[in-house]
Amino acid sequence: MRERERGKEREMAETLPLKEVPGDGNDAVGRWPYLGAIEDRIEFFHAEQEFWASRLKKYGSTVFRVNMPPSPPGFSANPVIMLLDLKSYPILFDNSKVDKKDVLTANYMPSLSFFGGIRPCIYLDPSEERHTKIKSFIIDLIKSNANKWIPEIGKAASEIFTVWEEKMAKDGTAELNSECGQFACNVLLRTVVGRDPAAPGEASLGDKGPFYFQAWLGPQLAPISSVGLPQILEEPLLHTFPIPYLTIAPFHSKTVKFFETYATELLDKAQEEYNIERNDALHNLIFTLVFNAFGGLLIFLPSLLGFVGRADESVRQALVSEVRNAVDSEGGEITVAAVHSMELVKSVVYESLRMRPPVPYQYGRAKEDLIIESYDARFEVKKGEIIGGCLPFASRDPNVFADPDTFIASRFTGHEGKKLLHYVFWSNGFGNEHSSPHNKQCAAADFVPFLSQTFLANFFLRYDDYTTDDPKVTGNSQSITYKFTSLKRA
Template structure:
């Protein structure tokens, strides 16, 4: 009797979720796709619907859409009060919902389901994720030195380009930095080293070529409208077109990653084929994909933030290296760089490299937003747009502007949990029991290390206004002001 009364009380005050998928779902999904990519653009697509429904929760179609894909009806959550339900695996399932109800062919992954598509309730998830987490930790002492080495190679390239051309593209070298650091740290081999299966300097291209068709239905390449719709938004791109690139990566990892594959088999009971393709996925999708997308806009935000911030960062970095690192860049020194950490998390808040999260309701749920309570039925797909949620004005002051010191101090540190970029709160730890990205701590750590290396070499730097083509942000340096006594 008491339980029934509680259920009745719970139902009171529930609001109907606004929005829908159109009177003809097939056509409405196409119309919404065109709004998303062309007529409105991604940001305005969400803003216009929040204004229309006067709500941060509503039903709508998300890309991809027919004829080559199923419709993607989703309950979207665009505020920070409702968003965390997407991380609660006791209430939602995360099986095969990385991209809502669209999933690339398993041929892209050697025929296996990578960890990112597994729910924590599946046995393989715990074994694979334990392996990846330990792989990151076991190599903890290598991350900083490898980043320093990669930066020492990249910086002179930028300086020479700037001297010759008056500008230097950030993206090419940051892609090579990410590739070199990851492979040299995890596999202990330079991807460019001579050998039968050497990647030479093509590692970043191979990773990007493999990633592109997996994500193309939900992304824009900046092609002419009609061409883009026909080529990448209407039908899935077959694995055949990138198989040659993936096979090169596969052969490299299989040849030079034997020690890591042995560890996966012996210690974690993983099949060698399963281990190989999960290592490749983690390195190429989770880690390289995140770093490659994030490094250029991060540098762009910092480059445009002004001399005062640069002076403060240079002083903080060099002081921490002098005192904590005894003249060397170390993890302990990085931990003392509070402003630097704040800058990286502010960049993650402004531009999370993984913009969407999805899940399926395991049961009927009550979801709370800032302005109401709503019922979601079992089996419905829930989605969240992180760049909208992390600009929630009820959580973040002046949310649309880059504030470098936002996360400094006790009150600032409390806000870190709201930077929900990696499939979990910004201050949470990844584990086998949740779906937080295994690289959720690695990406900000390596980003902090990259910026620290830059301020050990440069007093300041400036960038031109970024160019945006589709989902690709390209950044160019306009100046690099070398320190009188650079430490890198």
């Protein structure tokens, strides 16, 4: 049956017209690519969503070639073929057709000084031997600490709940983002490393773990991000040349010292069981926990609370009821079984991942001449060209999701709703498939939703209701601040 369906799909695809990819990235300035790239960069950071909408309208296509930041003079100016629909997007997950080597951010890669001189796993293609070893080690770290995650999430959540309540009592409002960063830092280090970052010791991070982490992340992401400064300052300071590692070396050294001192058992395991060189293991561990996990949760958790806090009150009432009934059925404890039984909680998490994925862009380089299919055409791609996906736009594909621009809490509930999980590509792969050492899907593809669901369960055990204000956008789509406007304790 499935083979017949695939055969029909192939026949239909062959009837689509074969076209060249529209756009060359230099429409406005003729043959001078550098000026065109700079103009596109300025427009992109000025109004990101309008940037994509205008080009989609201009080319009449969800597949087109365009300049992506960063761009000259300090960066290359090679246009990227961008995909804005869920039909074409999965080509980025096909390791037989695209190479993932050094294309995390398209044409740009930070200095290896940020990573102790090694290429982290995220910059490796699955065909590289180091990728298999390192990713196997990372997946093992997540699974081997399975019994710690729920209690550590509960402990760290309780700590930031107290801070929020104190701020609400004092000011009538409380900002979400910074405390979510502290939560992520505490959960990750206590669970994986087995060390509280603030515990006294020669390499303690004190209460500055999130600051050190963000100081290291900032220069890596600055050329492709906006922090809300006036463009006259942001363009020359952040988007024109890479920021040197030396500017943050003292902060990064604090993080390195912490892991060198307190993660010795993990580094021993990487050496002895996975044959990973110690410096390689050290900096991949830092990258995984700080760049991938901390950075992603810092963006996603405030967004999750923001979506639910601005939803209809009935959504929060339903979540409260579901969480407390599930926990009661497990004897009053949050257990793995209780979390997995919370269908609406899971749906809310995946709907938030769909609406605002923490990693908005993915890239790959064509390994051979390719044909990419959208809904209305096929497009020729040459070997070596970089292909990218704009996930915040693609994940609102009306061909897959009804009312795609609206947050619908129950979207992924029920039999039909569960089928739609396949199309939530936040983890650089299909939403109902699993990470492995042989693909580029996020090693925490299963863990991030579970952590977020457990966090929400703790939240709605403690609070009967809450509201948040409209988010304050200070830069591009990832630079958003959320605040509580009410917080009602149970």
